[in-house]
Amino acid sequence: MPVIEHVEDDPVPEIYGVPGLRRRPHELGLSLFRPGLTGEVVVTGMSVGEWEGTHAAEFCGPHAAVCPATSHPGEWTEAEENHARSMKARFGALALRHQHDDYILQSAMFRRIGLLNRLGSRSTTTWRKARHPGIVVELYQDEYNFDSHESFIREMTSPHMSPKLTCVDRRIWPDRNYRFIEFATPRSEGSIQVRLAPA
Structure with a gap:
């Protein structure tokens, strides 16, 4: 969730989390959405109160933090809108394109998040x-x-999942004792890289 943190020496507040992300009750548990967009992510087995408790526990540092989902549940705050404009001004259209590609990849990974447990x-x-x-x-x-x-690669690239992923690379880095598996989708110029390492 977006958290706006005001630091005394900096007049521009810092935003942590996803600007514009909001939560609301859903008959199956909880809905995550952004005002102005019709899509949503439904999280089952968790109430809004439980989500809020977990979220609040992450931000109990020395600075006072404000969660826009609580203060502005149905609209973006001015700080969030300024952050979006600032990101465009600082990094340009290419960064926004990368962000759009990342959203597609994040959605693809989120839909497959249960596969990581295996x-x-x-x-x-x-x-x-x-x-x-x-x-x-x-x-x-x-x-x-x-x-x-x-089996993990087969499940990640299953034709029943959307967006469809293909495995484009699998490699071992002997010096780091890593294996990485890379997935791509035609809907994005980027990729999802799963790095596997010994604990």
Whole structure:
């Protein structure tokens, strides 16, 4: 969720999370949406209150943080709109294109998020690629077996999932003891790179 944090020395507030993201109750649990867009992500098995409790626990630092989803549940805040304009001014149309590509990849990964559980990871981290569109998912596994990922690749590239992914690369980095598997979709210029490492 977007969190606006005001720092005393900086008149421009910092925004953490996804600008414009909001939550509302849904008959199956909770709906995540952005005002002005018709799409939503429904999270089952969790109430809005449980989501808020988990979210608030992440931001209990020394600075007072404001969650726009609570203060402006049906619209973007001025700080969020300024952030979107600032990102366009600072990084230009190419960055916005990369962001659009990343959204497609993030959606593709989110729809397949349950498949990561089958890899038995001890911990997982994710981030956006720095210079090119794309996301990285890094998993640290207790049982690290290079030959055990074929079923994961088949499931990730299943024709029943949308958007459709293809496996475009699989490689071992011996110096880092990593294996990475890269997936792409024709709907984006970027890729999803799943990095597998021993815990």
